Amino acid sequence: MNATTLPTTARVRRTRATQEPAWVRWSLIGLTLAFLTLFLFVPLILVFYEALKKGTDVYFAAIIEPDALSAIRLTLTVAAIAVPLNLVFGVAAAWAIAKFEFRGKNLLITLIDLPFSVSPVVSGLIYVLIFGLQGWLGPWLAEHDIKVIFAVTGIVLATVFVTVPFIARELIPLMQAQGTEEEEAAVALGANGWQTFSRVTLPNIKWGLLYGTILCNARAMGEFGAVSVVSGHIRGSTNTLPLHVEILYNEYNFAAAFAVASLLALLALVTLALKTMVESRITQPKENANEHRSA
Amino acid sequence: MSIEVRNLSKQFGTFAALRDVSLEVRSGELLALLGPSGSGKTTLLRVIAGLDVADAGQVLFQGEDATDQHVRERQVGFVFQHYALFRNMTIFENVAFGLRVRPKDVRPPDAEIRERVHELLKLVQLDWLAERYPHQLSGGQRQRIALARALAVEPKVLLLDEPFGALDAKVRKELRSWLRRLHDDMHITSVFVTHDQEEALEVADRVVVMNEGRIEQIGTPDEVYENPASPFVYEFLGNVNLFHSRLHRGRAWIDGIEVDAPEHAEAEELAAVAYVRPHDIEVDRVAQGEAALAARVTHVLSVGPIVRLELIREDSEDKNPIQVEISKERFRELQLVRGDQVFIKPRRFDLFPNRIH
Numbered sequence: 169m170n171a172t173t174l175p176t177t178a179r180v181r182r183t184r185a186t187q188e189p190a191w192v193r194w195s196l197i198g199l200t201l202a203f204l205t206l207f208l209f210v211p212l213i214l215v216f217y218e219a220l221k222k223g224t225d226v227y228f229a230a231i232i233e234p235d236a237l238s239a240i241r242l243t244l245t246v247a248a249i250a251v252p253l254n255l256v257f258g259v260a261a262a263w264a265i266a267k268f269e270f271r272g273k274n275l276l277i278t279l280i281d282l283p284f285s286v287s288p289v290v291s292g293l294i295y296v297l298i299f300g301l302q303g304w305l306g307p308w309l310a311e312h313d314i315k316v317i318f319a320v321t322g323i324v325l326a327t328v329f330v331t332v333p334f335i336a337r338e339l340i341p342l343m344q345a346q347g348t349e350e351e352e353a354a355v356a357l358g359a360n361g362w363q364t365f366s367r368v369t370l371p372n373i374k375w376g377l378l379y380g381t382i383l384c385n386a387r388a389m390g391e392f393g394a395v396s397v398v399s400g401h402i403r404g405s406t407n408t409l410p411l412h413v414e415i416l417y418n419e420y421n422f423a424a425a426f427a428v429a430s431l432l433a434l435l436a437l438v439t440l441a442l443k444t445m446v447e448s449r450i451t452q453p454k455e456n457a458n459e460h461r462s463a
Numbered sequence: 464m465s466i467e468v469r470n471l472s473k474q475f476g477t478f479a480a481l482r483d484v485s486l487e488v489r490s491g492e493l494l495a496l497l498g499p500s501g502s503g504k505t506t507l508l509r510v511i512a513g514l515d516v517a518d519a520g521q522v523l524f525q526g527e528d529a530t531d532q533h534v535r536e537r538q539v540g541f542v543f544q545h546y547a548l549f550r551n552m553t554i555f556e557n558v559a560f561g562l563r564v565r566p567k568d569v570r571p572p573d574a575e576i577r578e579r580v581h582e583l584l585k586l587v588q589l590d591w592l593a594e595r596y597p598h599q600l601s602g603g604q605r606q607r608i609a610l611a612r613a614l615a616v617e618p619k620v621l622l623l624d625e626p627f628g629a630l631d632a633k634v635r636k637e638l639r640s641w642l643r644r645l646h647d648d649m650h651i652t653s654v655f656v657t658h659d660q661e662e663a664l665e666v667a668d669r670v671v672v673m674n675e676g677r678i679e680q681i682g683t684p685d686e687v688y689e690n691p692a693s694p695f696v697y698e699f700l701g702n703v704n705l706f707h708s709r710l711h712r713g714r715a716w717i718d719g720i721e722v723d724a725p726e727h728a729e730a731e732e733l734a735a736v737a738y739v740r741p742h743d744i745e746v747d748r749v750a751q752g753e754a755a756l757a758a759r760v761t762h763v764l765s766v767g768p769i770v771r772l773e774l775i776r777e778d779s780e781d782k783n784p785i786q787v788e789i790s791k792e793r794f795r796e797l798q799l800v801r802g803d804q805v806f807i808k809p810r811r812f813d814l815f816p817n818r819i820h
Contacts, residue, residue, distance in 0.1 A: 349547035352514055353609075355534050356541040357561035357616055367564070371551035 215433050218426035230416075230424035231431065238404045239412035239428070242320065246395075246408060247388040250327040254384055258335025259377070263369075265336075266343030267351070280336050283329055292326050292397025299325075318400030323408065326394035331384045338380030339373055346372055379446045386439040390432060464525045464619040464652050465490040466511060471520030473506055473676075480506040481517065482676040488620075490525075491650045493643070495663035498673035499699065504656045505624055507673070511654065512622050513537045524619065540613030540651075544625040546605040548597035554608055555593040558583055561616035583611040586645075603634040610645075623655035627662065639666050660700050664688060672696050694815050697738040704744070704785050706737040708814060715814055718779055720754045724814055734817045741788040743811040746772065748797060755806035758785065760799055770794040774807065 187193070220227055230236060261280060265273060283291060297303045299316035309316060316322045350372070354364040370377075392410040399406040401415065409432055416425035466488040473481040480503045488494050496504040509515040511522055513534035521530045529537055549557050556563075558580045562571055571579070584590040587607040597605055606626060613621060626642070627635040643666050646653055657663050663670045664684040672679045672687060672695075680692040691697040709716045710733040715724035717737045727733070747755070761784065762773035772787040787807065789797075799805065 349543050349545060350549055352534075353541065353543060353547040353612075354549070354560065354564075356512060356514065356539060357564065357612070358535050359560070359564040360535065363564045367560075368549055368551075 212433060215426055215429050218422060219430040221426075222423045226423050227427045227430075230421075230427035233424070235404050235407065236412060236424075236428055239407045239409050240431070242323070242407065243389050243409040245320070246324050246327050247385055249324050250331055250388045251381060251385050253328055254331050254335050255377075255381060257332065258339060258380060258384075259373075261336045262339035262343050262373075265340050266346075267348050277340070280333050283332050288326075288330055288391065288393030289397055291329050292394035295322055295326055295329075295394075295398050317398050318402065318406060320406065322398035323395050323406060326398045327388050327391050330391050330394050331387045334384035334387060335377065335380035338376050338383070342373055342376040343369075375446055375449045379443065382439055382442050382446065386435065389435055466620060466652060466654070467521075467523040467526070468507070468511065469521040469523070471507065471510060471517045471522070473503075473510065473515065473517045479676045481510070481520075484520070484676070484678055486671060486678060486681070488652060488654055489669075490652055492668045493646045493653045493655070493666065495667035495670045496654060496656045496673060497658070497660060497663040497670050497699075499658060501675075502673040503676040504658075504671075504673045508622050508624055508654060508656050511620075512539050512541050514541070538616070538619045540610075540616065540618030540621040542606070542609050542613050542621070542623040542626050544628045546597070546602075546609045546629075548605055548609060548612070550597050552596075553593065554584070554589070554595050554597070554600070555580055557597065557608060558612045558615050560612065579615065583615055584608075586614075587611045601634075602630050603638055606630065606638065610642075614649075619652070621651050621653040623653065625656050625658070627659075628657070635662070642666060664700070672699060674699070691738070691813065694736065694738065697813065702741050702786050704739045704741065705783070706739065706809070706812075707781060708735040708737045709733070710735045710814060710816060717809060717812065717814075718756055718776070718781070720756060720808065722754070722809075722812075727814060727816070730816065735814045736817065737809065737812045737814050739809040739812045741771070741786040742769075743809060744785070744787045745808045745810050746787055746789055746793070746797065746799075747806045747808075748803075750806040751808070755808045758805055758807050760801055760803045760805060763799060763801060765791075765794060772799065774805065777804070 231240075261276070264270075265277060296317055298305055299309060299322065300306050301310060301317070303317075314321075316325070350368050351364050354368045359367065389408075390410060391408075392414075395408055396411060396414075399408065399411055401407060401411055403415070407415065409428060413425050413429045413432070416422075416428060468484060468486050471481050471484045472479070478501075482503075484503070484507060486507075496507060498504045506515060510517045513522075513529075513532060517530075521528060523529060524537065548554075549560065552560070559576050562576045562579065565571075581590060581593070584593055587610060589604055589607055589611070592600060592604065592608075597608070600608065606629075610623075610626075623642075627638050630638065639662055642655075655667075664687075667684060669681060670684055670687050671681050674695050680687050680696045682690075687696060688700050691700060697703050706718045708718070710724060710727045710730035712730065713723065713725050713728040715722050715727065715735065715737070724730075727735075750757075756779070757777040758774035759777055760772055761775050762771075764771040768791055769788050770791055770793075772789065774785045774787060775782060776785065785807070797805075
């Protein structure tokens with residue numbers, strides 16, 4: 169009996185010895201919870217409360233109103249173009265950076281990070297300066313009757329720019345950690361390029377890729393700054409969901425603004441749920457990968 | 464299948480990994496590329512496989528130029544130091560991979576693949592692990608699976624890059640003799656890279672000693688150990704003692720002891736270094752004639768059948784300790800303890816004139 173109880177008490181004592189006193193623990197936890205409540209939970213609940221305050225009829229009316237539907241459609245279209253583009257670019261860039269040695273590699277990594285460090289409004293302005301009527305390519309575009317600024321094309325471009333880092337950034341460290349040996353083994357066994365990618369590389373990065381895609385999608389649908397500069401806020405034509413929320417709010421149409429905002433909030437919640445699910449899958453292969461390397 | 468490389472050179476930036484390397488691997492032999500890290504041995508192996516491309520030179524398989532052939536077409540089995548098993552596939556699928564990626568017209572039917580994979584898994588004695596994933600296996604098991612995977616495509620040559628480098632000493636020894644037996648059964652031309660001289664000497668038919676991108680010596684384990692061609696090989700293969708010497712018209716003075724050196728008949732007052740293996744030094748309590756060096760015993764290690772002594776020369780400038788190995792019987796006869804005076808004489812030695820810088 170003694171033999172079995174002894175180690176347990178020893179362990180309990182050891183953990184206590186290395187822990188902070190109870191009041192430190194509880195005040196840290198309390199502080200974190202208070203902060204989260206104040207700045208995250210309350211606003212989130214408020215969005216839904218304000219949206220539904222005047223009843224579900226008003227709520228649904230605000231959502232199925234033609235301009236709102238058009239905004240939803242546009243947001244989905246933009247995401248449907250921007251996310252696949254960045255998916256391809258992200259995988260290609262991560263592949264290049266992680267598996268090859270070349271000059272200017274660090275510069276490329278820095279460039280991929282650029283959209284993170286530049287204010288979205290500035291990136292929107294860059295597109296206006298390039299494609300706008302007074303911009304570098306403006307006259308040429310006008311001549312050929314191509315509209316980029318204040319049109320869907322511009323919105324897509326701005327969104328692509330802002331969301332570039334998400335997938336590449338997620339994949340680069342993952343692929344670097346995995347190295348190139350498995351690919352070399354596959355090729356030595358006779359696999360061609362596509363077989364190597366689809367059977368070896370892709371399965372090894374699939375969770376990281378999904379994780380990056382989810383974040384990329386959330387940002388693509390929620391982007392405000394860059395899109396706001398290039399869109400021109402034309403109702404029913406170049407308004408995305410976030411822009412539509414702003415317009416409704418500026419018109420003191422609070423119930424409708426919050427109703428549309430609640431859609432974006434829902435998107436955020438779904439994203440979070442997916443992200444958590446993927447994260448739990450991602451940490452398992454990572455652990456295995458470490459074990460695989462260290463053994 | 465024989466392999467031949469001719470005048471291979473390869474630079475990584477300013478680092479020359481291979482400098483004009485030529486080598487022939489005979490059909491069916493097990494060859495070791497031995498050298499310290501940075502000696503170019505792994506690069507040579509990767510160039511043979513086609514995973515790296517040499518800046519200059521040729522690779523020939525069975526007399527046919529394969530220099531421009533893609534890895535895919537060379538039909539080599541490559542085993543990586545860190546196994547490189549596909550982590551997302553079961554052990555079965557890992558071994559089956561090489562057969563599954565074949566073009567449709569040459570791909571064996573599923574039943575045949577299954578049979579072949581199980582055959583190979585039995586060969587490496589790990590049939591019971593077929594449904595596991597690589598991360599569930601120990602290092603030694605993974606390396607055996609990596610070997611089975613490489614053999615699945617029936618390669619013409621087997622190339623192994625430090626195959627046992629990441630394993631602990633005991634597993635390493637087991638796998639070493641297992642590989643030797645496997646090779647004796649299959650007779651597939653094999654080249655393996657190692658920095659462990661014991662491993663190379665124990666397993667290989669022939670050993671290629673490499674240093675700084677060049678081949679220092681090629682020979683059977685006996686040849687390279689007993690007759691090292693250069694000071695580097697001497698120092699790299701086993702322990703060796705260095706004695707300052709002088710050469711003059713077929714005579715040599717090794718730390719003052721005069722001996723015959725007929726192969727240096729032309730030498731005129733040449734400074735040289737004598738290389739003597741620890742077991743090629745005679746130890747006596749009394750001086751046998753005048754051709755002996757006085758030394759003092761500073762350390763005795765008498766565990767095992769061989770007794771290791773560490774000696775310091777008494778009347779020499781050189782205070783580097785001398786390593787000597789004598790049999791247990793000889794040790795009992797001499798009854799040596801620390802602090803005793805002894806007289807030593809090199810029994811066999813090699814003289815290398817100092818390089819002129």
